[in-house]
Amino acid sequence: MDESKIVAALAALAHEHRLRIFRLLVRAGPSGVPAGQIAEHIGISATGMSFHLKELDHAGLVTSTRQGRFVRYAPHVEGMRQLLTYLTEDCCRGQPELCGGIIKKVRAVCK
């Protein structure tokens, strides 16, 4: 995968509000949450929310669908998957020490 897209995705998540937005969307699931509702939850203005959602969208981490007057945002599974695959496989080369022990853990369970 294109390294500049990885940088863009990392930058998108590298912000207090945006990381919280993404976390919230993951918890909310694929049906999504209207922008205004996210804004209320996070505690920022509608304008600020649009700005941050645009960043996440451009980075390929969220998707949006209009539903009447609302625009529902949901996590974009493929974008996040690519980021985590890059970080664990390409960047950290699958080393269990670096990869958060996931590989280690699951292997242990398998024994």
Add this chain to the structure above:
Amino acid sequence: MDESKIVAALAALAHEHRLRIFRLLVRAGPSGVPAGQIAEHIGISATGMSFHLKELDHAGLVTSTRQGRFVRYAPHVEGMRQLLTYLTEDCCRGQPELCGGIIKKVRAVCK
């Protein structure tokens, strides 16, 4: 783990040069690489290298040890582990779709 530390780590990696530096250090292993040698490899000035290495260091992603006139930099295993653990477990809640298929893959191998 502290969310602001996660944001700092993400921001540290969210830069073309720094992501390449970190990748290079992972490949080089725990013995580390002198700052100047990294700079030569990446193709940036010594001053620029100091700036970026400081960012990575402050974010807890690399460690440094002086060896004579050289300062060797190596990946800081614990910092990266914490970041990836956060992203996969806290943020993405271990959902295989989001987590880069690592969990899925290893489970499949185990069957």
Add this chain to the structure above:
DNA sequence: CCTATTATTCAAATAATTTTGAAATATGCA
């Protein structure tokens, strides 16, 4: 002590991001 090498610090300049508030767009409903 002197010099060469390696790396960092500093301050100034430049560039990029984020915030703010007003205006605009899109939709639903009376």
Add this chain to the structure above:
DNA sequence: TGCATATTTCAAAATTATTTGAATAATAGG
């Protein structure tokens, strides 16, 4: 159509990050 709601766009201001080059520190070796 006219009005209310949800969201986005826009431009200006504020903030933060990055680059640049000169100066400074740390060390090895003569």
